[in-house]
Amino acid sequence: MNKSLSILLLAFCSFLLQAAQPEADPNRLKAHLAFLADDLLEGRDTGSTGHEIASLYIASHFAQLGLKPAGDKGSYLQRVRFRQSYLLQDSPKLTLITASGKQSLDYPRQYLTSASAVRELSQVRGDLVFAGYGMVAPELNHDDYANLDVSGKVVVVLSGKPASFPSEEGAHFASSSEKSRHAAQRGAIGMITISTPTAEKVKPYQSRLNHLHTPTVRWLDNQDQPANIYPGLQNSAYFSQQAAELLFAGAPRSLEQIYADLEKDLVPAGFILPASIEFSKRSEHKTISSPNVAAILEGADPELKHEYVVYTAHSDHIGLAKTVKKDRINNGAMDNASGTAVLLETARLLSQLPVRPNRSILFLAVTGEEKGLLGADYYAQNPTVPVTSLVANVNLDMPILTYEFADLIAFGANHSSLQQAVSDAVQKLGMTLSADPWPEQALFTRSDHYMFVKQGIPAVFLVPGLTSMDPKVDGGKKFAEFLHSDYHQPSDELSDAFNWQAARRFTEANLQIGLTIANDKIRPTWNQGDFFGETFAK
Structure with missing residues (x-):
């Protein structure tokens, strides 16, 4: 093929990819969250029937989207056995x-x-x-x-x-x-x-x-x-x-x-x-068992499709409260039905693109996060694709979706080239990437993505930023209110507090970040001399 024609076709495909991106659907996000946080699932505790139902729900949606199963024996489920x-x-x-x-x-x-x-x-x-x-x-x-x-x-x-x-x-x-x-x-x-x-x-x-x-x-x-x-x-x-x-x-x-x-x-x-x-x-x-749920959207590039950008969100929560007499169900709407809903909607949007991203995308809903990041650790040590082919992890855990935010926080971005990728991605949506506002809490080491970091894989943990698009709303106060009143409480349930435009905005940012990483010709790298890269990279 003529070289100039090849370049023109690549440019045209890139234009299609950017121009034809579907918008996230707030109604779908709400529907996913409403199901996952329903009382029927009794808080989705690891090993419970409620979490099994949630896992089958997630697997069903992956199947409807035509994604390739990436669990055990040709299924979407990677069964993990635990000792309680x-x-x-x-x-x-x-x-x-x-x-x-x-x-x-x-x-x-x-x-x-x-x-x-x-x-x-x-x-x-x-x-x-x-x-x-x-x-x-x-x-x-x-x-x-x-x-x-x-x-x-x-x-x-x-x-x-x-x-x-x-x-x-x-x-x-x-x-x-x-x-x-x-x-x-x-x-x-x-x-x-x-x-x-x-x-x-x-x-x-x-x-x-x-x-x-x-x-x-x-x-x-x-x-x-x-x-x-x-x-x-x-x-x-x-x-x-x-x-x-x-x-x-x-x-x-x-x-x-x-x-x-x-x-x-x-x-x-x-x-x-x-x-x-x-x-x-x-x-x-x-002995109990509980599944991770994994699916793949195969990339378009003949070479890069053998590399994977991994999206993670934990689907488990903490189950039933033992000391509350009235409402005993810890529904886990924000933690982490919200992140799981965003994962599912991101999978839908990516599967409907007219041109697939160059790298493959691995969608992973993990179990046992509330027990110590166990499902993510199991997958990272027992991946269903070669661990060396995992190029980056984008983790979604408890995004506070109660206000329309103007910026995004990506914990851990400062350790690798993902900082530039995330910044470039959110700028396309009119957002900015903000620095970690709570460095003393070391949140980079406290969610599922860290299990991938320990396998040498650059990772970021995404949450909405603290700057609201409405100057009358204090994003930091919204975060604090949730942590003080609802975190790991039965009150973390579907309510009017959810802002579905914020959920849409967060999903589209998540989508754009994954696309930017997947289409970059260069694999993400740790910053030179970075402690985590030096300690864990193979």
Whole structure:
């Protein structure tokens, strides 16, 4: 074919793609959300009948759009098996042994523990070693285990991280999974995390009692072993400040002195504590299953169609409330029926384009987000397409659709070339891309997209910006109102508070972002020297 003619045809196809984009339909968005947040589904808890119904609803719409199944055995469903572990509430027994004798601590008044996903009877007896924050971060020249021998010991670590640590990187290093990994690698047999003044401000010990009966949930691998678990850590607990003081009685430094270091953002060095513990508990295990739902719109380019832009939205919620007498159903309308509705409408719009995008699009409704990003983690570690072919993830989780916004926030965009792609995309719709307004909350590490980041895949987490098109409306206040009054409450249900033009606008922004990434000749890349790219990219 004549080269100039080829260029002309490509330009014409690009013009068609831009000019003929269908508009999002607010009525369809409302209909999806109304079904997914209906009382019939009883809050779509992972493993529940309600979530199964939601998953079949999503799969049915993927089929109606003619999308290719991307689940198991030619289906749209990727079945994930989970282990639910329940702590027998009368079983925890913890005795502190010091030079003064033995002292039994009171569960749950003085300490908390959760069910073990590995063993039904958990027992540990060992000497205690204080290990600062229990963090190892060579990139930040930090190693709390330097000059400490914790092999065969129970480590005592502070909750959280140093205040001077970068927010997002610090959230990674301070995660319970990272702290457990480093303790287990060094031979520790148990872990006690102690509360701090900062932790009490963020989440008081008393508020943690609300989760006493919440089961531990982990996905199971092909050998029926729970994932992301360190069996060498035979037991763990979380101590209140008052109980933690007992651990430091007669120690080289008191807990008061440790806390004084934290006030100055000093990192206290570890040392041997003159105490040991005997700690046991019992757990009951139950196996459940719950599906991810996956579908593919194949790309048009002969080469690029083997690469995938992944849209994710979690379809699960938290099910039935145990303490509310009247309305017990946590419908999860905003969290995350809204994101799932946007995913479905985006799939419809993309499937109806006269010219398909160059790269393929993978639509993924994941389960188990509320249990710890489990469905996304399972898919990212067990993808139904080669993991190296996943070029980017666009995640939709709890967009607050109560006002017409003028800007968009893409958490994590600043780590990769996706920042430019998202900015270019939303500008076509008359929007701007705003910076993360809450960097201290490290939201980039707190939703499903982060499981793809941990596989080295650049990702963004999209939400409406805080600038309203109506100057009389404060977008930040709207966010705060939802979080204060409705987040994880039965009141998160379909209501007149939803702004369906905002839903339309958010969907069209989501569509444009996916198209921009899918049609870019260059695969998204991590920024040079970026921590997440350096840490996780293969």
